[in-house]
Amino acid sequence: MSGTPPEAQFPYRGDPIPPLRFLEPNGALLEGSVSPLDDEQILSALRLMMFSRAFDQRGISLHRQGRFGTFSPVMGQEASVVGSAFALDPSRDWIVPQYRELPALLHHGLPLENFILYFNGHPAGGTIPDGVRLLPIQISLAAQLPHAVGLAWGLQLQSIDGAVLTYFGDGASSEGDFHEACNLAGVVKAPVVFFLQNNGWAISTPRAKQSGARTLAERAPGYGFDGVVVDGNDLLAVYAVTRTAVDRARQGRGPTLIESQTYRLGAHNTSDDQTRYVAPDVVNTWKEFDPILRVQRYLAARGRWNEDAASNFQSEISGVIDQALIAANSVPPPTGAELFKHTYAELTERQVRQLRAHASSAKLRETA
Amino acid sequence: MALMNMLEAIRDAMGTAMSADNKVMVLGQDVGRLGGIFRATDGLLAKFGEKRVVDMPLAEGVIVGSALGLAISGLKPIAEIQFLGFAEQAFHQIAQQVARMRYRSRGRFAASLVIRAPFGGGGRTPELHSDAIEALFTQAQGLKVIAPSDPHDAKGMLLRAIQDPDPVLFCEPLRGYRLARGEVPSGPYEVDIDKARVVREGKDVTLIAWSAAVNLALQAADILLTEAIEATVVDVRSLLPLDVDTLVAAVQRTGRCVVIHEAPLTAGFGAEIVATVAKEAFYSLEAPIERVTAPDAPYPLSAAEPMFIPSVERVVAAVRQTLEAQ
Numbered sequence: 001m002s003g004t005p006p007e008a009q010f011p012y013r014g015d016p017i018p019p020l021r022f023l024e025p026n027g028a029l030l031e032g033s034v035s036p037l038d039d040e041q042i043l044s045a046l047r048l049m050m051f052s053r054a055f056d057q058r059g060i061s062l063h064r065q066g067r068f069g070t071f072s073p074v075m076g077q078e079a080s081v082v083g084s085a086f087a088l089d090p091s092r093d094w095i096v097p098q099y100r101e102l103p104a105l106l107h108h109g110l111p112l113e114n115f116i117l118y119f120n121g122h123p124a125g126g127t128i129p130d131g132v133r134l135l136p137i138q139i140s141l142a143a144q145l146p147h148a149v150g151l152a153w154g155l156q157l158q159s160i161d162g163a164v165l166t167y168f169g170d171g172a173s174s175e176g177d178f179h180e181a182c183n184l185a186g187v188v189k190a191p192v193v194f195f196l197q198n199n200g201w202a203i204s205t206p207r208a209k210q211s212g213a214r215t216l217a218e219r220a221p222g223y224g225f226d227g228v229v230v231d232g233n234d235l236l237a238v239y240a241v242t243r244t245a246v247d248r249a250r251q252g253r254g255p256t257l258i259e260s261q262t263y264r265l266g267a268h269n270t271s272d273d274q275t276r277y278v279a280p281d282v283v284n285t286w287k288e289f290d291p292i293l294r295v296q297r298y299l300a301a302r303g304r305w306n307e308d309a310a311s312n313f314q315s316e317i318s319g320v321i322d323q324a325l326i327a328a329n330s331v332p333p334p335t336g337a338e339l340f341k342h343t344y345a346e347l348t349e350r351q352v353r354q355l356r357a358h359a360s361s362a363k364l365r366e367t368a
Numbered sequence: 369m370a371l372m373n374m375l376e377a378i379r380d381a382m383g384t385a386m387s388a389d390n391k392v393m394v395l396g397q398d399v400g401r402l403g404g405i406f407r408a409t410d411g412l413l414a415k416f417g418e419k420r421v422v423d424m425p426l427a428e429g430v431i432v433g434s435a436l437g438l439a440i441s442g443l444k445p446i447a448e449i450q451f452l453g454f455a456e457q458a459f460h461q462i463a464q465q466v467a468r469m470r471y472r473s474r475g476r477f478a479a480s481l482v483i484r485a486p487f488g489g490g491g492r493t494p495e496l497h498s499d500a501i502e503a504l505f506t507q508a509q510g511l512k513v514i515a516p517s518d519p520h521d522a523k524g525m526l527l528r529a530i531q532d533p534d535p536v537l538f539c540e541p542l543r544g545y546r547l548a549r550g551e552v553p554s555g556p557y558e559v560d561i562d563k564a565r566v567v568r569e570g571k572d573v574t575l576i577a578w579s580a581a582v583n584l585a586l587q588a589a590d591i592l593l594t595e596a597i598e599a600t601v602v603d604v605r606s607l608l609p610l611d612v613d614t615l616v617a618a619v620q621r622t623g624r625c626v627v628i629h630e631a632p633l634t635a636g637f638g639a640e641i642v643a644t645v646a647k648e649a650f651y652s653l654e655a656p657i658e659r660v661t662a663p664d665a666p667y668p669l670s671a672a673e674p675m676f677i678p679s680v681e682r683v684v685a686a687v688r689q690t691l692e693a694q
Contacts, residue, residue, distance in 0.1 A: 045392075127474040135440070136472040140464050146430045147465070157393075157419055158442060180430035187425060264577020342475045345508050345533035348562070348609035 016215045019229045019261050022236035025289050027087075027297025029236075036240045039238070039304050045086055045235055046295045046305075047313055049078035052103040053292060054317045055112075056266065058325075059119070063270040071119040072100040076233075076265030077199055078316055079291030082107070084165065084195050085237030086258070087245075087246050092162035094133040096148035098141065100197070101167045108134050112324035117331060123338045133162075142168055142175035145194065149185045152192035152249070163249035165193040165242070170210050171202025173219075177195040182257065186224035192250035193242065194257040197232065199264035217259035225255045232262030233291040263289065336362060370570070372552040375545045378408050378484070381526035382446060382555050386416050387445065392530060395422040396431060396448030396555075405450055406486065406545055410537035428458035431485060436466050439481045444530060445684040452487035452539060453499035453667075466535045467510035479510075479535040488630045489579050489677045490543035492551040492670040500630035501669050502539050502579075503637040506608045513608040514561045515539040517582035521605065524559030532561065541580035545573035548583070560604045565612040570598030573624040573687050575640055576615060578604040579680065588683035597687065607637050615641065616648040624690040628678055633661040655693030658686040 022033045029035060037045065052074045062068035077100065082235055085104035088095065095101075095108050102115060118125025118137060128134050135151075137142035148166035155162050172178060173196055185192050196216055200207050208341035213219055220227025230241045238260055245256035263286040267274040299305035336358040340351045347355065372380065375381040386392045393416075393626075394409055400423040413421040424431050428449055446685035449455045455462065462483065469479040489498040505513050512534055516522040522540070541614030567582065568589055575585040582603045602618045604611070605690040619625045625645055627638040639657045646657060660678045668676050 006571075030503065072401065124474070126472055128476045132474070135477070140460060143433065143460060143465050146433020146461065147437040147440070149430070150434030150439075151441050152437070154438040154441025154443050157438075160441070171373075177429055180425070180427040183425050183427065184430045184434055253393070342471045342472070344512075344609075345478065350609060368626060 012034060016218060017229065018235050019231040020241055021231040021234050022240065023294050023298055025233075025294055027294055027301055030297070033236075035236050036243065037236060039299065039302060041086070041237070042295060042299060043304065044084050045239075046299065047290070047317075048103045048107060049082050049235070049292050049295065050313055051106070051317045051320070052078050052081070053365070054314070055102060055321055058321055060266075069115075069119045070119050070132075070269050070271045072269040073266045074100055074102055074122055076286065076291070077197055077262045078103065079235040079238055079295070080197050080232035080260040080262040081167075083235045084167075084242040084258075086239050087242035088163075088165055090133060092133075094135070094148075094151060094162065094164040096135045096144045096151065096164060096166035097310070098144065098167045098169065098172065099135055099137045099139060100169070105134060108132060110134055113328040113331075116324055116328035120328065122328075122331060123334050123341070141172040142177035143179075144168070145177050145181035146184070148192050148194075149188075150191050151179045152185070152255075156188070156191055158250070161191060161250065163191045163246045165195055165246065167195050167197060167319065169202065170196065170198040170200070170207050171205065173216050174210055180354050182220065182223040182255070185255040189252070189254035190253070190358035192255045194255065195242065195243045196257060196259045196301045197262055199257050199262050201264050201268065201278075203268040203272060204274075209244050215259055220257035225257065227257040227259065229259045229261060232260030233289045233294065235291060235295050255334055262291070265290075369551045369553055369572065371549040372461075372519045373546045373549050374408060374519050374522050374541065375408055375518075377523040377550075377552045378526055378540065379410060379412075380468050380552065380554075381523040381530075382409065382412060383415065385527055386412065386420065387529045388556060391418070392444040392446065393420040393422065393438070394446045394448065395424050395435060397424055397426055397450055399423060399448050404448060408484070409448065413430065420591075425586050428454055428479075432458040432461040432466060435481050435483070436461070436469060436479050439479050440469075440477050444480065446482045446484060446530065449483060449485040451493070451497045451499075452485040452501055453496040455483070455485055456460065456501065456504075459504070462505060462511065463508035464536065465506040469510075470534065471510055478533050480533050482529045482536045482538050484526075484538045484540060486540040486542035486545065488542050489667065489673050490580070492540075495669065496667070498542065498673070500662070501634065503608060503631055503640075505537050506637060506640070508608075510534065511608060512536045512561060512606065513539065514606045515541070515579040516605065517541065517577075517579055517603050518548070519552050521559050521565070521603075523552050524557050525561050525605070527556055528558040528561045531665075532557070536561065539579060543580045545585060562611060564605055564611040565603045566600060566614065566618055566652065567603050568599070568601040570600045570622070572598045572622055573626065573690060574600040574602060574618045574622045575626050575628060575683065575687070576602045576604060576618075577628040581630060582680060584680055584683055585628055587680045588687065590682050591680065592687055597691065599687065604641070610640070610644070612644055612648065613646055619645050619649040620652040623652050624681065625653070626658045626660060626686045626690060628660045628683055630662055630677055632664045633659060634664050636661050655690040657691050660686045
């Protein structure tokens with residue numbers, strides 16, 4: 001009795017399914033594909049994508065002038081964010097965001113000036129108007145995922161119609177909260193869509209260092225539900241898979257993990273320097289896959305897009321951004337009371353005393 | 369009125385709240401058929417069904433995090449964490465997320481939920497089960513951190529906590545679960561969760577404690593009385609927010625103060641109380657404020673427990689020291 005025992009046979013895992021795609025980068029509809037959106041809907045999505053790009057550019061420029069805070073541009077991920085948001089019904093579905101999803105928040109009903117105020121550091125920026133089914137922007141990565149599951153589960157328990165879509169990234173999918181949230185969602189079959197934007201980077205850490213999994217979506221079956229990979233730079237494909245996942249959730253068929261494979265064309269945020277870790281030719285390659293160009297090419301081939309349409313859109317967008325900046329800048333700076341407001345339903349006795357002390361020291365400073 | 373121990377009072381509170389409001393639900397590990405490892409939820413599954421009494425996956429972070437989502441959806445979750453020491457696995461959800469949801473959403477969403485967890489020593493439990501880490505949560509502004517010391521308060525404070533618009537961490541005395549019985553009204557009633565309570569009045573010294581340590585203070589007060597030393601005992605009940613006025617007034621009446629808690633000395637919640645009382649009652653103080661606490665060491669394995677947890681003898685000795693001070 002000696003020697004090495006024969007190697008046990010482990011189950012064979014099939015190759016990952018390639019990302020779902022409807023549109024070629026040149027804007028041609030793949031053979032056999034039918035657009036899930038009509039031209040008017042696509043124009044309206046394109047408008048929002050272009051709005052997002054224009055806002056990113058304005059924000060970066062204002063940040064450089066010291067007139068806007070640190071924020072994370074969407075650049076490159078517009079199809080991923082807009083396509084998924086368009087699959088939701090703001091009158092019954094919820095978005096539980098992270099922080100790089102501006103156009104989805106706007107589409108769902110957040111006023112742009114609130115977003116501007118938030119990233120300018122004004123407490124009023126956290127306001128979400130009543131009736132807008134949106135949780136606050138989340139800075140603690142993946143911490144929003146358990147909330148999304150709980151919210152979806154709560155809708156289900158109370159037989160309230162609607163689904164919950166939560167955004168996060170490839171980096172956040174390494175957090176324990178991601179795994180705990182998926183695990184619970186699988187158990188209770190919560191009507192939730194985990195929308196993972198794999199943009200290739202967690203600040204400077206590449207996707208390959210984030211997980212040994214071949215795709216991030218293939219973790220889903222381990223939690224008892226389906227995972228799907230979609231070309232995140234293809235508006236139509238993103239819309240189609242998200243729409244299916246949302247419909248399934250509303251029908252009581254449980255959660256879905258969507259891995260939207262996209263690419264962050266800019267820096268992580270306005271304080272980051274991506275030239276330290278991204279080779280310029282990589283970015284140039286991805287510029288060929290620009291999600292906005294792809295939609296414009298598709299519409300142009302259908303005679304629905306030209307230079308005039310583009311410049312009309314641009315000037316209209318510019319005007320809307322100007323107005324929102326004016327509105328945000330006209331909000332008075334925060335007062336001392338803002339420090340304590342909304343900590344509890346009512347101020348505690350200690351807070352009342354601290355606020356009084358703050359007010360009198362402010363008065364002293366004024367008279368000094 | 370019925371005679372109940374702490375556990376029975378807590379169970380009665382949850383049953384009462386769930387009968388009155390079908391939005392109230394209980395979630396946690398083993399809270400269903402087992403009725404909780406301490407039986408705090410015993411009988412609730414049979415009465416209210418598995419949609420309202422939910423056995424959760426073994427993951428504290430998502431127990432608390434999903435409770436926040438459930439609360440936003442309109443339900444009233446009571447999340448059970450088996451031991452407060454395990455709540456560190458959910459610390460970010462409690463301190464960053466639950467505590468700040470109202471603030472971060474500018475009042476749009478309230479995390480109106482209760483997290484229940486037993487804490488403290490004396491149960492001869494394995495490692496990490498006895499950690500008295502309540503002070504860790506008192507920096508989580510937006511959260512309420514409360515700790516009842518007897519069955520009457522336990523039921524009334526839990527009922528109040530369930531109704532509270534803000535999130536409440538409800539710390540239960542593990543050692544006190546079955547320690548003593550007390551009169552508990554049947555049906556609903558509420559006890560303030562933001563007010564300290566003077567349990568006993570005495571002119572010579574003020575003992576300040578919460579949870580299981582209140583019983584220690586009362587025992588010490590009995591012993592001291594045989595030496596004609598009269599002690600006031602204050603049950604803090606709420607660490608966050610802190611009822612400063614009741615504590616300060618009690619110390620001003622006696623001029624001497626001993627603070628007792630089960631957590632280690634350094635940065636235990638006693639530090640906050642001592643600093644506050646020392647400032648607010650400074651001109652009434654006749655002696656330095658004493659603290660009777662666990663030593664600055666991790667909670668030990670159970671054979672070493674008796675040396676670690678504050679004892680009646682140490683409380684009595686601390687009182688004598690404050691009385692001897694000139």
